[in-house]
Amino acid sequence: MRPSTGTLTFRPDWENVVGPFLDFLTRHPGVDPTRVALLGVSLGGCLAPRAAAYEPRLAAVVALDGVSALTAHLPLPHDDAVRRAAAGHDEELDRMIADAREQSPTLRWACDHGRYVTGTSTDREFLAEYARYNLHDGSAEKITCPVLVCEATADLFYSVTEESDPRRLYRHVRAPKKLLSFTEEEGGDAHCHPGAVRLAVARVFDWLDDTI
Incomplete structure (x- = not known):
């Protein structure tokens, strides 16, 4: 979402937005404040873990094919x-x-x-x-809640010669963590798994059931 002024509405420090949202959400009588999870898709798969690094009230975070790089199509590292x-x-x-x-x-x-x-x-x-939207500043190591990292094995946003953002996130997280890889055989090897959405969602919810 972009305001009429043309300024950016979400920034690399957007974790500051999650706190007020949780303040609002946890006041609802139907919400268990100890079982709130945050899920981010694509760029959100990098922003959600960053938010989790600075918001201890989250019970879990899901990074669905996080991408903070668009350089795989360029002939440069x-x-x-x-x-x-x-x-x-x-x-x-x-x-x-x-x-x-x-x-x-x-x-x-x-x-x-x-x-x-x-x-x-x-x-x-x-x-x-x-490129400023990343977890290279030590944020990943600050996450304390369980983390589910999802990846597509043929994600078009990554070069086969370099480490992908999901793999990098998983390597840096120190909290309890799990990596889910979606393959061509499952129809889920493309970015965000459009060929296997039901499978991806089911696996995410299975993990959330086991975790929180």
Whole structure:
């Protein structure tokens, strides 16, 4: 959601939003305040764990195919792409992004929508802004509630040569954790499992039943 001013409504420190929401939710007589879980999908799969790191009232958190990187379609290592995207001027990277847009409808949609949401004016500026939404600052290690990390084995947002965000999150979490991988045989190998939604949801709820 984006306000008319064009400013960003959710920021890398968006965990501050979850507290007031829980204040409201737990006042409802039908809510057990000790059994509230937070689920995030796609980018939310990175934002939800970040919120859990700073909100101890959550009983569990589910990261469904978290993605904080859009660099798999570029001919550069992730760290190099992020560093160069933040530079004030990089015509070579601009051309790489333009070429990648031509080849990838996914990247084209992500950049067009992302510029609108973040209020950035170029694809490179958007990539730099989007890269700030991550768990690389030690937030993952601060999570204390149980964590379910889901991944798609053929997720188009990740290069096969680099560690995916779900795998990186799982490696850094110190709390009780579980990793669920969805495969081609199950129809769930695509990002957020559109070919196996019922299976994915069932597994998430099974874990929540066992956990809280």
